[in-house]
Amino acid sequence: MSAPQAQAVVTEVTRLRRRVTVRGVVQGVGFRPYLYSLATDLALAGHVTNTPEGVVVEVEGTASAVARFCDRIAAEAPPLARVDSVDHREVPPVGGTTFTILASHSGGPARTLVSPDSATCADCLTELADATNRRYRHPFVNCTHCGPRFTIVTGVPYDRAHTTMAGFAMCLDCAREYGDPADRRFHAQPVACPACGPRLRLLVAGEGGPSSADGGDPVVEARTLLARGAILAVKGLGGYHLACDATNQAAVDLLRRRKARGDKPFAVMTGATDDIRHLVRLGPEEQHLLESRARPVVLLRRRPRPSYAVDAVRPAEAVAPGSPDLGVMLPYTPLHHLLLGLPGDADGPRLLVMTSGNVSGEPIVTDDTEALERLAHLTDAWLTHDRPIHVPCDDSVVRVCDGEPLVLRRSRGYAPLPLTLPLPVRPTLAVGGDLKNAFCLGSGRHAWLSAHIGDMDGLGTQLAFEHATAQLESLTGVRPGTLASDRHPGYRSARWAERNAAERPVVRVQHHHAHIAAAMAEHGLDGTRPVIGVAFDGTGHGDDGAVWGGEFLLADYDRFTRFGHLAYVLLPGGDAAVRRPYRMALAHLRAAGIGWADDLACTVACPPDELPLLERQLERSLNCVPTSSMGRLFDAVSSLAGVCHRAGYEAQAAVEWEAAALLAPAEDTTAYAFALHDPENGENGADGEVGAVRADPAPVLAAIVDDLRAGVEPALIAARFHRGVAALVHGMCRRARKRHGLDTVALTGGVFANTLLSSACARALRGDGFTVLRHRLVPPGDGGLALGQLMVAARTASTPTD
8 A cells, every 4th residue: 555545544534523613594594403414424423502603513523524514514504594604623532423412502792693584485385285284274384494583582592492482382292303303393493383382363353352253263264354354463473464355445445544554555465476467577586586585575567457367366456556566475474374275275365465563653563462452443353373573573675676686675584684794893883764764783794784663753663673772782792882873963863872872982974975885885895996876865964954865976985075966946844845745846846947837737736825835935945944855856746747746655756756657658768858067167056065066957847847738648757757867867977987087886865766767877877887886685765774874984983904
């Protein structure tokens, strides 16, 4: 035998022991049984355990087997796992011939990641529908590959004792599955069955209060109530839904009235995509999102003229009036599947409205006692159960733009997965904004964006915010030494940061700078080179005291320069102008020197006694603040063209304006043109920051008025306006590139939830050689604001190198 061969034999028989730490989403996803099977297959001895730091495993055996084990850890991980790092070191061999799973270790800082809740897997659905299976029609069937995670976790490491299943003792059958490494439910913490798991019950509203329904299966009775037009409060993973038959006009109208929802669209749940295919445009990307483990609400473009077969589902007109999209989700819990019916079930609703169980403006209800009180005036019955919800989590909302996902609300199914940062940050808590609030906790190269919290104008939402920050700090082990907030002096989130700062610094970040920084961070930019940031939204506190929102900024993480903006116009009455777009239309007409003629729809929409008051208000600038908001311009032209004069929900006028543009004939290519006033070129009229280019919409408004008087349809006007805004973005970015040599553009802010505008801008910019950054992982609106605050504040706080 040659010397190399002899050495190889010696290496092969030499026993080696390694201690391996696996970090990421590795608890509650079947990772320990996976490692158990892997080690057993390779004839390795040792043990594995959960710790606050992650999964720690020691393996001992031949050098080649140990190496193969380490190589396969990440490559073959379970479907719900996300491996961020695998660190290993040699330790002295101790002998042994078996591999075991040890009890979890607690204590020390938490460093592991908790999995999001995941939709019921195919294996569990098979059991749910199998009459011979002991979990047949069990509303809580789950395994290591699916079911509740984040919403039931009370602490780490992730074990049953640290979940809301702690109070449910496993029966002998479930305990046997839980302890069998070969079983799909090995160490599945929410494991349960009809003999030992949570209990479902139906409560019906009555004069004396809710009472238990008599009879048999609560689901069967709930389906009967829904078919009769009732509204039900249904307890889900992260809170209660309000549900009704989406094909029943009277039921949907009743829900809309009870919830005082105005015309805000409802989301619907369907058991199969084939049931809604005739209603919407459903491409492969949309189908993938609908069927993903996250199961978000997916906004799907509605077909302008759907064709109905004899048995086709026909949603009520009241489901999504005036919206170009239909929000659709597939069932993601066993209870949802049962409500929509299993094969062989009697006829029942095939399409359900599923909207958050709350009073408008309040956080989603999770507590059972609270549900009976706060939802009593909204519902006819409660389909509830006794498994507590520890963490509120609304449904996520996603749409597809140019073949890529665009997250509009990042919550259930996505939270609390962290984002990987391009630069390390000090432990920091960024509190976000006041609308669509989500906060962000960051440390090192991880940023945890919270689930959707809501609007911070109510005490309930503020208490939910406080609870959620404490919960996420507990799960991550991050203790923030810096806080970041918006510069708006009236934001409740910013006031909370000041009140809770103690000795910690609070860094105030300009609103639109934060939007751009969020887009940069999401795309992995390290900030060494500025980008051209196009930040369009409804409102944001500007450094000059005005309301900004139509901004072109040259920005990195450290600073920004205001290159250009939409021309200022007075915002009459603040929020009153937001709720009544006709006021914005009249303010813009006045700024453009166009009279309030009686043949204009916005003039007619304004009550006669309000017109003279509004005129005096604008003349004297009473309760008026200048705004450069692109969102308010969308409101103005929507009312000017007669599409939407009063907004019952946020961005209603803009949503309906986009819907109108989608109806325009493709052969029309006209685009309205903004006037640009550039001080550097000697053009007069710059306002705001010295040297900023001002984009004046006066020519656009004049062209719209001319088209209206010529009888041009609102759809054509809306399409021309969208093309005009896209041309403005392209033109301003060309100026910035010529002047500053920058060629990367970030499109951000809530206005870019409009996919018609986003696509047009990206197409023009990319065709001209620009690199375009658009949001995919975090919302373009205020739901993603905290990520940008984190990046700016961490840089301000002298972030260390790594």
